[in-house]
Amino acid sequence: MFRPHVLRQALRNSAPSIALDTSARAFLLDVPKARFISSTSALLRKGDQHDAASTAGKPGESGDHEGQFARTDGSVRVEYPEKQGLPASQPVQGRGGRHFKRTLATFSLEGRVAVVTGGARGLGLVMSQGLVESGADVALVDLNKDEAAKSAQQLVDNWKSENPDADRVPNVTAHYADVSNPTSVDEAISEILQQHGKIDNLVTSAGFTENFDAVSYPYDRMKKLWGVNVDGTYLFGVAVAKHLMERKAPGSLVFIGSMSGAVVNVPQPQAPYNAAKAAVRHLAASFAVEWAHAGIRVNTISPGYMLTALTKKILDDNPELKQKWTSLIPQGKMGRPEDLMGAVTFLSSDASAYMTGADLRIDGGYTVT
Numbered sequence: 430m431f432r433p434h435v436l437r438q439a440l441r442n443s444a445p446s447i448a449l450d451t452s453a454r455a456f457l458l459d460v461p462k463a464r465f466i467s468s469t470s471a472l473l474r475k476g477d478q479h480d481a482a483s484t485a486g487k488p489g490e491s492g493d494h495e496g497q498f499a500r501t502d503g504s505v506r507v508e509y510p511e512k513q514g515l516p517a518s519q520p521v522q523g524r525g526g527r528h529f530k531r532t533l534a535t536f537s538l539e540g541r542v543a544v545v546t547g548g549a550r551g552l553g554l555v556m557s558q559g560l561v562e563s564g565a566d567v568a569l570v571d572l573n574k575d576e577a578a579k580s581a582q583q584l585v586d587n588w589k590s591e592n593p594d595a596d597r598v599p600n601v602t603a604h605y606a607d608v609s610n611p612t613s614v615d616e617a618i619s620e621i622l623q624q625h626g627k628i629d630n631l632v633t634s635a636g637f638t639e640n641f642d643a644v645s646y647p648y649d650r651m652k653k654l655w656g657v658n659v660d661g662t663y664l665f666g667v668a669v670a671k672h673l674m675e676r677k678a679p680g681s682l683v684f685i686g687s688m689s690g691a692v693v694n695v696p697q698p699q700a701p702y703n704a705a706k707a708a709v710r711h712l713a714a715s716f717a718v719e720w721a722h723a724g725i726r727v728n729t730i731s732p733g734y735m736l737t738a739l740t741k742k743i744l745d746d747n748p749e750l751k752q753k754w755t756s757l758i759p760q761g762k763m764g765r766p767e768d769l770m771g772a773v774t775f776l777s778s779d780a781s782a783y784m785t786g787a788d789l790r791i792d793g794g795y796t797v798t
């Protein structure tokens with residue numbers, strides 16, 4: 430007659446490489462003997478089959494699918510285009526206008542002046558539109574001043590057509606700055622103060638990504654990427670905080686990070702961008718602690734894949750990416766710039782008065798899987 434401990438001993442002797450977990454041990458002790466004996470060999474065979482999929486197996490031994498959905502693909506390469514190669518973008522239609530639906534007054538930005546870096550186009554432009562619709566005057570800051578001026582005019586025209594009876598038209602201005610250059614940042618801040626008299630809010634949307642496998646990424650391009658994404662956020666954040674402290678006024682700063690600051694999204698390789706966006710998120714948290722005494726709040730918005738004029742161009746050039754991206758997003762869709770309008774208004778306004786150092790991920794659920 431078999432006893433469980435004799436069986437276990439026999440099993441250990443016959444298959445020394447199989448480590449039994451707790452449930453397998455319970456199984457050994459609980460099953461009736463006849464069933465147990467017939468199951469033992471099946472358990473061993475199954476374990477052997479699965480070894481190839483464990484660290485006991487060689488790379489690729491269990492199939493070509495190993496790591497398929499969790500690895501970068503070095504063949505995906507995207508360079509950020511020069512100014513003239515950037516596709517134009519537009520404010521969105523039909524999101525503004527006076528309405529009589531009840532909403533919390535704390536979301537209003539009336540009387541506030543907001544600065545949006547990278548505001549000439551893309552997410553920055555549509556977030557600026559959200560701030561304007563919520564009552565703020567806005568200064569668009571961009572490397573491309575001509576485009577910023579056109580966008581400022583479009584925002585005002587759009588606003589006028591959606592609010593024909595309004596007694597006051599928002600003041601939307603355009604300013605040049607290279608956000609990675611301290612002198613240029615200081616000059617832009619003084620120009621904005623001359624034209625608006627004060628600054629209450631900042632949104633840092635100037636930034637870009639590029640896709641290169643790390644070993645091939647030219648160092649000067651990497652430095653530029655960090656310069657715009659990290660130094661640019663730091664310089665504008667510090668300059669606006671300094672102004673608010675001099676004025677002894679509270680304020681709210683919103684840094685645009687990315688879900689790539691929290692996860693390594695695949696398949697496109699972009700190590701420096703991911704690290705830069707992680708830096709942006711932690712910079713916001715660190716500033717939040719440092720400036721809480723002055724009533725200055727600092728939070729980040731971390732978008733997932735958003736469909737802008739630029740991402741449309743990337744998808745035109747790399748059609749296989751769209752399916753890969755959307756298959757990894759629980760909501761199954763890319764976001765649109767207008768999906769950030771509410772978040773930027775919330776974080777800029779008194780509706781988020783007790784929120785600082787936080788990160789709002791707006792990614793269709795990408796980072797929770």
Ligand SMILES: NC(=O)c1ccc[n+]([C@@H]2O[C@H](COP(=O)([O-])OP(=O)(O)OC[C@H]3O[C@@H](n4cnc5c(N)ncnc54)[C@H](O)[C@@H]3O)[C@@H](O)[C@H]2O)c1
Pocket residue numbers: 546547548549550551552553570571572573606607608609633634635636637638657661685686687688731732733734735736737739740
């Ligand atoms: N589009 C997305 O899917 C996505 C996702 C996550 C995060 N983001 C982030 O959102 C931000 C905006 O992205 P976007 O898609 O709107 O890009 P975009 O290229 O459409 O707009 C960026 C703007 O920043 C300006 N800019 C670039 N370098 C600058 C500099 N040195 N000084 C001043 N302005 C400069 C550009 O001229 C442009 O107008 C970026 O920080 C980006 O990393 C975008």
